[in-house]
Amino acid sequence: MAVRLGASAVAQLAKMIGIILMIAVFNFLLVRAAPGDPALVIAGQSGAVDEQFVARIRTEYGLDKPLPLQLATYMGKVAQLDLGYSYRQQRPVLSLIAERLPATLLLAGCAFVLSLVGGVLLGCLAGIRAGSWADSAITILSLLIYATPVFWLGLMLVLLFSVHFEWLPAFGYRSIGENLSTWAAMVDLGKHLVLPAVTLGMLYLAIYTRLMRASIIEVSHQDFVKTARAKGASPRRILWRHMLRNALLPVVTMAGLQAGTLIGGSVVIETVFAWPGIGRLTYDAVLQRDYQVLQGVFLVLSAIVVVFNWLTDLLYRVVDPRIGSN
The missing domain is CATH 1.10.287 (Helix Hairpins)
Structure with a gap:
């Protein structure tokens, strides 16, 4: 073995x-x-x-x-x-990517967790209450979010939470010119991260919500769920022990395929919020025709997508051990 x-x-x-x-x-x-x-x-x-x-x-x-x-x-x-040498930046491409990649991974990781957790929770709520007012509200909300362009959503969030309420910073990675302690610097980074992470994750949250809802409804009609109900199992136990694992498989598939896409799709979000990551580096390289940087960024992002697909295969075996036994 x-x-x-x-x-x-x-x-x-x-x-x-x-x-x-x-x-x-x-x-x-x-x-x-x-x-x-x-x-x-x-x-x-x-x-x-x-x-x-x-x-x-x-x-x-x-x-x-x-x-x-x-x-x-x-x-x-x-x-x-x-990965070559950037004639525009006068630096090795690998060092440029290594400098910008942590900011992109932080943004994409927070957006991914937000979209996946929020989508699973909202999809479960809509699926177990199919046909109710809660299901209708979640469905309409997810469709509205899915139909909204991400750059427009980002600008509206900036106008609302940065310009009108002045709760969150509108752009950047951290406050400039402030000597902050470690904890204060983390809080400051979190404030700058909220708006771009929410904007980037909203589209995928709507997708996972719709997918999880359909999966929960499909699983709820399976024979093993009917048997659990006939034995008198509580609705909570049926959801957590029987329905959720089986319903998660389509969501895990979609999330694994879109995890790398989410990193590559951060170009628009990083440009809107002036986030100093790979997306902004790619945008500048396109304008400057910096071929070496473009090739390096494409290669690194492609490698990340391949690794995420491999991790998705491993996660299958955790969600459904039967896959690993085949």
Whole structure:
């Protein structure tokens, strides 16, 4: 059994590495297919656009080489965890991503927990009371949230809680120019995190609510639930011991697929709230045609998505042990 599990883990790891390498190749070709010449952009930002200077830039960054050779060079650097050098920031791409990634993971993690916990709770409440006024209210609210653009929701939250009530800061990561203690700094970070995390998580909260409601209603008609009711089990015990685990499987599937998407989808939210994360770095790199940063960000985000899918497979075995026995 141990040998079988070890072989399965090695096969999964090899599959993950292969997928990440394929994504790296695709990202390289996709970025190179974008119109425009990055050498001209770099020369223009340097204040010199003569042909000799542009040719020197192409040579320095390897842009004068054939595309297959550029791809081979790039993949060799990726294998060494070298994601290139940003000509705009004048820093290694890996250090830029390492500096911005914690802020994005914090934002996406809080939004993910908020959306998942809130969606499961609201979906359970709507599902066990299907047809009631509570079910109708939750359904209408989730549809309204789902139909609302996230950037508009973020701006409205800023106008309400920052401009009108002045309860929460409107933008940024922390208060500037204040020497705060450790606890005060954490509280300050939490205040800055509330609005972007709520805005980012609302769309997924609506999705999980609808999915959990449908799953609870479907499971409630299964034979094992009817048997538990016939034996006199309390509604709370039926919900927690029999219905919830089975109803969670579709939600876990969707959450695992969208966890990485949530990180990539933070570009708009980080731009609206001036949150210094990967999304804002990507936005700036697109405007500046910083190919190395774009390729590095795409590769890191792709690796995160692959890892989240692997964690979802592991979580399946926790939610439903029967999956691990097959």
